[in-house]
Amino acid sequence: MINPEKIDVQIKELSKEQLIDISKGIHKQGVAVFYNQKLDESEYINTLKKFGECESPDLFMNPKEHPEIFLVTGKRDKDGKKLGMFGDTELGWHSNGNSRHLIDKILISLYCVKEDINTTLSVCNTQMPFYDMSDDEKEYWRSITIRLKFKNNTIYDLEEGDPELEFMSKNKGSIRKLVGQHPHTGLEYFYFPYHFITKAWEGKKQIDAEEMIKKLMPKIFKSQYQYHHIFKEGDLLLMDQFTSLHRRTPVMDNNRLLWRIAADFNNVYK
Numbered sequence: 001m002i003n004p005e006k007i008d009v010q011i012k013e014l015s016k017e018q019l020i021d022i023s024k025g026i027h028k029q030g031v032a033v034f035y036n037q038k039l040d041e042s043e044y045i046n047t048l049k050k051f052g053e054c055e056s057p058d059l060f061m062n063p064k065e066h067p068e069i070f071l072v073t074g075k076r077d078k079d080g081k082k083l084g085m086f087g088d089t090e091l092g093w094h095s096n097g098n099s100r101h102l103i104d105k106i107l108i109s110l111y112c113v114k115e116d117i118n119t120t121l122s123v124c125n126t127q128m129p130f131y132d133m134s135d136d137e138k139e140y141w142r143s144i145t146i147r148l149k150f151k152n153n154t155i156y157d158l159e160e161g162d163p164e165l166e167f168m169s170k171n172k173g174s175i176r177k178l179v180g181q182h183p184h185t186g187l188e189y190f191y192f193p194y195h196f197i198t199k200a201w202e203g204k205k206q207i208d209a210e211e212m213i214k215k216l217m218p219k220i221f222k223s224q225y226q227y228h229h230i231f232k233e234g235d236l237l238l239m240d241q242f243t244s245l246h247r248r249t250p251v252m253d254n255n256r257l258l259w260r261i262a263a264d265f266n267n268v269y270k
Contacts, residue, residue, distance in 0.1 A: 001224040002125045004031040011037060011236060012047045019050055019268050022238070026107070027185050030125040030244030031227055034236040039111060041066040044259060048109055052264035055105050060163050061085040068261055072110070074254035085164060085260075088251035092155040093124065093221075095241040096262050098193040099150040099171040105262040106183075106241040112231035116256035120249045125225045127189040127243040130179065133219070140202075141190070142179045144212065147199035149173030154195035173198070182242050184265055189243045192220055231258065 005025045011034050014022070026032045039047065045068045048054050056067035061084045063069055074088030097103040110121070130138065150168045152158050158165040178200075180191045194217065200209040229237060239246060 002029055002031075002123070002128065002227045004029045004033050004123075004227055006033045006035070008035045012039060012043050016050070016268065023051065023184070023265055023268050026238050026240045027182060027187075027243055028127075029227075030127070031123045031237060031239045033229065034238075035232075036234045037111065037236045038234065039236075041069060041259070044109075044111055045069065045261065048107075048261045048263045049267065051107055051268045052266040053105075055262040059085075070260040070262070072258040072260050073114075073256060074251045075257070076254075082163065084257070086156070086248070087164075088254050089156050090250045091248040092195050093245040093247045094155050094193045094195065095239075095245050097241070098196045099148050099168075099173045101172070101174045103241070104264050107263045107265055108239045108241055108246075109261045109263070110231075110237045110239075111259040111261075112233050112235045112257075113259055114255050114257040115231050115233050115235075116251055116253040117230055117232075118249075118252040119230070119256060121229045121231065121237070121246060122248075123227045123229070123237075123239060123244050123246045124221055125227075125244055126192055126220060127182075127187060128225050129220045129222065130188050130190055138179075138188075141216070142177070142188075143202050144178040144207075145175060145201045146178050146191075146197050146209070147173060147175050148193065148196040149198050150196060151198070155193075180242060184269065187243075190216070190220055191242070192216065193245060231256075 054068040061071045071084030072086050073084035075083050096108050179188050181188055194213045197209050200207050200212045
């Protein structure tokens with residue numbers, strides 16, 4: 001079963017050796033949970049930089065003074081413009097950068113600034129189901145190649161003119177193996193953000209992608225591979241974007257605010 005580490009110490013005070021141990025746990029379980037954290041923007045960014053390089057794309061949801069932070073909120077300004085990403089609707093299963101050709105920011109951090117006790121984040125480990133399969137099943141799934149591209153009204157619904165739709169649609173997509181090998185552990189995992197999968201091949205033969213998805217979904221999304229979290233203020237979740245997927249129920253309170261950072265693990269293992 002998925003059993004994330006649950007830690008009640010200040011992450012900003014941990015040594016490099018402790019962060020290495022935390023990172024190994026994140027790779028294995030897909031997620032680690034820290035409680036009662038006291039972080040301002042600079043402390044949060046500097047802590048994640050201990051793990052690796054942080055993404056800072058200078059989009060509308062990145063504060064100019066702290067561009068590494070992505071605001072995740074349904075709140076809008078007085079003119080009705082979005083202040084953050086992902087809005088207030090349900091989010092389907094996904095991980096960071098699903099339609100990008102290069103996926104290097106495989107650590108996603110979510111820090112709760114303002115809670116909404118009616119909203120749940122679910123995390124599904126995508127490594128455990130692979131290793132629970134027979135050798136024949138593993139070989140079959142290793143033979144599958146997938147094409148991924150963002151499609152609106154799948155993971156979530158965006159209206160025409162939405163700034164999120166503009167930058168999400170810019171990605172040209174990618175082709176990759178359904179079963180990947182983790183760069184830091186060498187272990188295999190399913191890369192299965194199925195909302196983004198548009199085509200599939202078994203070897204060189206194209207197959208029905210929808211049928212492949214239907215066949216694999218019940219094997220991955222079992223309860224024993226999942227962890228569910230209701231954010232309280234001060235909670236911090238760290239998730240491996242290769243060994244996990246995550247989803248979110250609708251947001252009931254648009255004042256809910258998470259600070260999101262996307263990073264790699266390259267510094268922690270130097």
